[in-house]
Amino acid sequence: MEYEKTSRNTVKRGRKKASYDKDAIHSILDTNEICTVAFNVDGKAYAQPINYGRSDDYLYLHGSTKNRMTSALMKAGEVCLSVMSLDALKLTRSAFHHSVKFRSAVVFGEVRELTTEEDKLEGLKRIINHFVPGRWDHCRKPNSKELKATRVLEIKITSASAKIADSPPLDEPEDYALDFWAGTIPVKTVYEYPIPDENLKNGVELPSHVLEFYEEKKLKNRRGYWATIVCTSQLQLAGPEAVALFWSANLKC
Amino acid sequence: MEYEKTSRNTVKRGRKKASYDKDAIHSILDTNEICTVAFNVDGKAYAQPINYGRSDDYLYLHGSTKNRMTSALMKAGEVCLSVMSLDALKLTRSAFHHSVKFRSAVVFGEVRELTTEEDKLEGLKRIINHFVPGRWDHCRKPNSKELKATRVLEIKITSASAKIADSPPLDEPEDYALDFWAGTIPVKTVYEYPIPDENLKNGVELPSHVLEFYEEKKLKNRRGYWATIVCTSQLQLAGPEAVALFWSANLKC
Numbered sequence: 489m490e491y492e493k494t495s496r497n498t499v500k501r502g503r504k505k506a507s508y509d510k511d512a513i514h515s516i517l518d519t520n521e522i523c524t525v526a527f528n529v530d531g532k533a534y535a536q537p538i539n540y541g542r543s544d545d546y547l548y549l550h551g552s553t554k555n556r557m558t559s560a561l562m563k564a565g566e567v568c569l570s571v572m573s574l575d576a577l578k579l580t581r582s583a584f585h586h587s588v589k590f591r592s593a594v595v596f597g598e599v600r601e602l603t604t605e606e607d608k609l610e611g612l613k614r615i616i617n618h619f620v621p622g623r624w625d626h627c628r629k630p631n632s633k634e635l636k637a638t639r640v641l642e643i644k645i646t647s648a649s650a651k652i653a654d655s656p657p658l659d660e661p662e663d664y665a666l667d668f669w670a671g672t673i674p675v676k677t678v679y680e681y682p683i684p685d686e687n688l689k690n691g692v693e694l695p696s697h698v699l700e701f702y703e704e705k706k707l708k709n710r711r712g713y714w715a716t717i718v719c720t721s722q723l724q725l726a727g728p729e730a731v732a733l734f735w736s737a738n739l740k741c
Numbered sequence: 742m743e744y745e746k747t748s749r750n751t752v753k754r755g756r757k758k759a760s761y762d763k764d765a766i767h768s769i770l771d772t773n774e775i776c777t778v779a780f781n782v783d784g785k786a787y788a789q790p791i792n793y794g795r796s797d798d799y800l801y802l803h804g805s806t807k808n809r810m811t812s813a814l815m816k817a818g819e820v821c822l823s824v825m826s827l828d829a830l831k832l833t834r835s836a837f838h839h840s841v842k843f844r845s846a847v848v849f850g851e852v853r854e855l856t857t858e859e860d861k862l863e864g865l866k867r868i869i870n871h872f873v874p875g876r877w878d879h880c881r882k883p884n885s886k887e888l889k890a891t892r893v894l895e896i897k898i899t900s901a902s903a904k905i906a907d908s909p910p911l912d913e914p915e916d917y918a919l920d921f922w923a924g925t926i927p928v929k930t931v932y933e934y935p936i937p938d939e940n941l942k943n944g945v946e947l948p949s950h951v952l953e954f955y956e957e958k959k960l961k962n963r964r965g966y967w968a969t970i971v972c973t974s975q976l977q978l979a980g981p982e983a984v985a986l987f988w989s990a991n992l993k994c
Contacts, residue, residue, distance in 0.1 A: 496785070501805055521830065521841065524777035524823055526788035532749070533786045533817075535779035537825040537845050552754055564786075570777055572790040577774070577932075579951065582881040583869050584891075588774065592790050616836050620926075627921050628835040638837075657938050668880050669948050670938040673873075673955065676931045679830075685910050685923040695922050698832065702926065 496568075496596055497647040507650040510545075516593040516650055517542045520571040521619065523595075525549070527560040527567065534560075540569075541615035547597060547643040548611045548618075558639050561599045567643055570594045574675045578657045581668040585659055589672070593650045597643035605632070611640040622697035679705040749821075749849055750900040760903040763798075769846040769903055770795045773824040774872065776848075778802070780813040780820065787813075793822075794868035800850060800896040801864045801871075811892050814852045820896055823847045827928045831910045834921040838912055842925070846903045850896035858885070864893040875950035932958040 490508040491497065499506035507513070517523075517540075524537050536557050541548040547569075551558045561567050576589035602611045613624045630638065657670050682698050743761040744750065752759035760766070770776075770793075777790050789810050794801040800822075804811045814820050829842035855864045866877045883891065910923050935951050 501808060522825055522827055522843075524788050524790075524825075526779040526786035528781065528784075528786045531781075531784075532819070532821070533779035533781045534821045534847075535777050535788055535823040536847060537777075537823055537843075539841065555754060566785070568785070568787045570788040570790055572775055572777075574775055574930075577872065579873065579876065579935075580880065580938075582883075582887075583865060583877065584881075584883050584887040586869060586872060586876075586880070588792065590775075590790075594787075594789060612836060616839060619830065619839060620832065623832065623839075624836065627833065627839070628837075628916055628919060630835075630837050634835075634837040663881055664940055664942065666881060667942065667945055669945050669951060670941060671947075671951075672936045672938070673951070674933040674936065676933065677827075678929045678931045680927040680929065682832075683925045683927065685833075685925070687917055688923060689917065689920065692920055692922050694924075698922060698924075698926070 491645070491648045494596075494647050497594065497649045499649050499651060502651060502653070505651045505653045507652055508648070509650070512652065513593045513595070513648050513650045514542065516573065516591045516652075517547070517571060517595070518618070519573055519591070523547075523569045523571045525557060525561070525567060525569045527557050528564060529556065529560050539615065539619065541611070541618035543614045543618075545645045546614075547595065547645065548614050549641045549643065550612060550615055550638055553637060553639045555639060558641055561641060562601055565599055566597065566646075567599050568594065568596050569643075573677065575654070576675055577673040579669070579671055579673070580657045581659045581663040581666045581670050585657070587653070587657075589654050591650065591652050593648060595643075595645055595648040597645045600642045600644070602640040602642055605635055607642075608635050608638065608640045611642055612638070620698060620701045622700075626695055626697060676709050678709060744898070744901045747849075747900050750847065750902045752902050752904060755904060755906070758904045758906045760905055761901070762903070765905065766846050766848070766901050766903045767795065769826065769844045769905075770800070770824060770848070771871070772826055772844070776800075776822045776824045778810060778814070778820060778822045780810050781817060782809065782813050792868065792872065794864070794871035796867045796871075798898045799867075800848065800898065801867050802894045802896065803865060803868055804892055806890060806892045808892060811894055814894060815854055818852055819850065819899075820852050821847065821849050822896075826930065828907070829928055830926040832922065832924055832926070833910045834912045834916040834919045834923050838910070840906070840910075842907050844903065844905050846901060848896075848898055848901040850898045853895045853897070855893040855895055858888055860895075861888050861891065861893045864895055865891070873951060873954045875953075879948055879950060929962050931962060 489510040522537050523540050524535050572592040574590050578587045602608045616624045742763040775790050776793050777788050780787050825845040827843050831840045855861045869877045
């Protein structure tokens, strides 16, 4: 399944790195905790980082009821946001070809404020379970006072694109004779072992959902999980069935 | 030295985490390789990640001459961009107080295209030396053809703000009696040991500027360097001299 290509989400620079595959885009969104939202205030564009949750084709943001960004998004009724994982620095013999390995997604969506207690709780549940899967069932749910102080926005993803760059350093043919060093510096986002709060109640042990979160992050870094996943854009040449097969295999491992 | 507080950069939510200190903001900018730029096309806001360079109060962006983002920035004559480092996930007993440790900066600036070969080279030098310090002297400089294909923008930082959050998980007093686990999952951006390009010319060894870059990144992660640096916002209460002293000590270590 792909997101529709429109004038807004079609990648023009670096088309070979582009993907509109839903699973690829969702996977990049699920790997990250923080996105950067673009919004307008008085006709001027702002960029601001914020955490989010994803469930199917929906994203969720939350903030104080007086928050400038969420107010601007409600006024606009739509949003563009982006996420990016940096995977490596690529150093080449020429200044011109220096580059990075990365996975990024730019998402466009319709914004709707969730107003009933039930809807707000569901939105917040998706944010908390995006943060650490399964967490919602292991913490105190928001009470009426907390819900009243919180604005929850639902974003229906209407279009999106990913860029996935995983190629080795590349130089102009004549530059390979130069004496400059070229190579790759891998970059990894490492989630370390959970540290209990110093005021933790006696007898409360590290729960399995937190341990599993830690183990899964570690596993993905170790296996070079992404080194395989980033082949998606190449796989697309083999057709939608190959992509679906690839993702179903990868999401299980 | 602080950036001036204006209606655009003054932090309204989480004021205690806010800093306008130039050294703090520059340090956050220098730790990161990638920022997210907000820009308008036909009145709609876009968010897009891109690499950058910093030198004093100036940032530098580059792209193809046909790039939509740089075209939009030139048209606007100004820009807002943000960077963020995620340092930890904070899991609390209540859903409401889940949060993250982070260092972010939002920068506002005036945009100017660099048009002479000399200016463009200087801008690109600052981007490459931001990427890996000292790199410019160890690669082939851009030739006229490459320069012609590249647009280089200089951004004069006119105002900016940082948010630095490093406090431990905090819950409502009555929630400490609950049986839910609370704690911190530290997150680190790890730069691994440089891998030589497989087509590297025989006899070319890993240069000291690349090794030093690797060692410095490793050292900062090991020492919990940021655990001390993030005290800046508290230090400001002690006055500008304390901040200056703190930074001069920290930047040397």
